[in-house]
Amino acid sequence: MKKIDILRMALRNFGRRKARSFLTVLGVVVGTMSVVVMISIGQGLNESYKEQIESWGSLTQIQVNGTSTGTDTGAGGGGTQGNQLYMDDNSVAGLSQIPNVLGVMPVKNESVSLIKGKEIWTGNVMGIDLSKMELFGFKTTKGRLLESTDKDSFVMGYMTAFSFYDPKGNGEWINPTDDQGNPVPLPFDPTTTKLKMTFDTSYGYEMSVGKPKMSKVNCVGVLKMASDDFSYSILMDYNTVETLKKDYEKTQTSTDTNGSTTGSSSRQEKSKNKYDIFYVKVDDVNNVSTVQSAITDMGFSCWSAMDVLNQVKEQMKIIQFVLGGIGAIAFFVAAIGISNTMVMSIYERTREIGIMKVLGCHLKDIMSLFLTEAALIGLLGGLVGLGLSEGLSFLLNFLSSSGALGDMSIGSKLSVIPFWLIICGIVFPTFMGLVSGLYPAWRATRLSALDAIKNE
Amino acid sequence: MKSLFIWILLEMIMREGRKSSPIMTKEINGVIIQIENLRKVYRISSEKIYALNTIDLSVNRGEICCLLGTSGSGKSTLLNLMAGLEKPTRGTISIKGARIDLMSEKQLAEFRQKNFGFVFQSYNLLSALTALENVAMPLVFCGMDAKKRQKEAKKMLEQVGLKNRMNHRPTQMSGGQQQRVAIARAFVMHPPVIFADEPTGNLDSRTTIEVMEMMVNLVHKNRSTLVVVTHDLEIASYCDRIIHLRDGLIVNEELKHAIPAAYETANSMIIAGN
16 A cells, blocks of 8 residues: 555544544643643743843853862962962962963952932942953943043942932832833933042941041943842942052041051951952853862862852753653643544444455555554644644743733743754654554454454 | 564564465466365354365356355355455365465455455445545555556446446445445456355345346456355356355255256255265
């Protein structure tokens, strides 16, 4: 028998019992949908987590928070003074030597207050190496990045611009993002607003004592929205911060008689640790883990968004497995449905099969005929199920983005159907149909032709 | 399910063995069907029932042979055994020199496809198919392409006088017409042997004559051999040879157009064997 004839006959039989074929296909449709939608939700969660983690900082960026080893360990490697490891220029040089590292940006954090009229912002000024700004991909939403010729200038983090408030009044909180998580216009233009800065973070509050030294500073730009550390800080040239700090301290020691001893001792200890944080830029996402372990081996403690992402990925695997498992149950039921339909169909067509056998139809062809029919049910169910899944996925995404399903601030899409899932959604049900059809098809070939034609 | 896997396994092992099984012998002197010492025993609980007991029979090429007998005489069983639809308990059946009693299901399917045509009492047409599709069925099984088999089936339907009934389904046709479709189907492959089991059992006497004459004509035209099973003497009158069966034994053989004077007397003469 020719393949085309087998297909034609299978199609005809499929169309003969429309209601039953429809119901069986429906079973497969539901099964396919449940698997595809469940997995797509898993995928969607996965991707939105990734998106979220990326917004904490680039995935190719490693944050070195300090030295993990004590003074007595002999952790080797560049950047050590003798056997001692500090957050200093030697370490920067050492870290830069690690393969696949594009660059290291040392950061010195200082607490400051920015004053805009009556409103105050208190937070971190990060003293950075200006030459690395481009490498680390800083982008401004307003104004420009810092240049080496700038004097007493800074770049403001996006979130910082929204965090000014009047400590004596009832400041109104402005949400930096709208309902969809998109940025809203800045409440004021920092590049044209007059701003003052002081290292006395108690300024403007009730416990503030005396008048601290104010530095005139100039904002040249505002960073694009992100949720990393930079976004909540202001960025300044390392040397500028140091100079301003020294100026401030000079006035402090002369006016403030309570110049605390603890402060100076901590300063002394800090003196060897010139920086607070190193940001290490890696050339590729796939190299982050190796670079990270190299950094750890050198004796630093570090962290990257990849750490969290990997953890989340592990958890997502479990979630996807559970979701997929729920879908698989529906799928399994559909498979039983196909088997049942085919067995019923054989009972009904016993005589027909008998006639075919008497007329000399090969067993192989009878087998193929029933297998084709079962596979067709699977294929059709898979296709329709996939189509409906795409629709459902679209609907879910629409509802979640419009906020109808509550606050889904985790990401842009709730359900994502990747290409491989589409392929699986077609191949797997078809294969399942084939497997479900195996037993009925075998039964069909076993029917006695004589008994079959006697059956009236 | 377990038996399914065993079956697949056995099928693979058997495939090799079957290729060299000794089922072909030589056809001798124009004898197309050669039956020797044939016995078929059915077991109903502990009781043995001899449906056929020691049958020896040979049918010549081109002969129209009638197996005549009352119900339970074993005539249908004999036909089923000849057509390979059942396996004998003992004895040999050679058709065209091939031992069909030794053939596997698969080999039988192929052999039937090429050599046998069937006409049944209950027509056994596929109700979902049109007359044309029913007639083309055996051609589908042997892998003929659609255009060619359409042509062949049309030609055959024209020969049985159903030119304008080609696209009717069996349910839209009379019994006589359905049987003519079945006859067309039986002859479409031009097989050397046609088996007809009570072909006119469901038909009125006028249609019976029509159908029988048509079959005999087609058999002569195709130079086929026809084996008819019937209990009807009128049918038997169309045959070259009439073989009387009773209780699983051949009791009498008559030659062409020698219509027995009385069926009863014929049956009372118990001559076993030839």
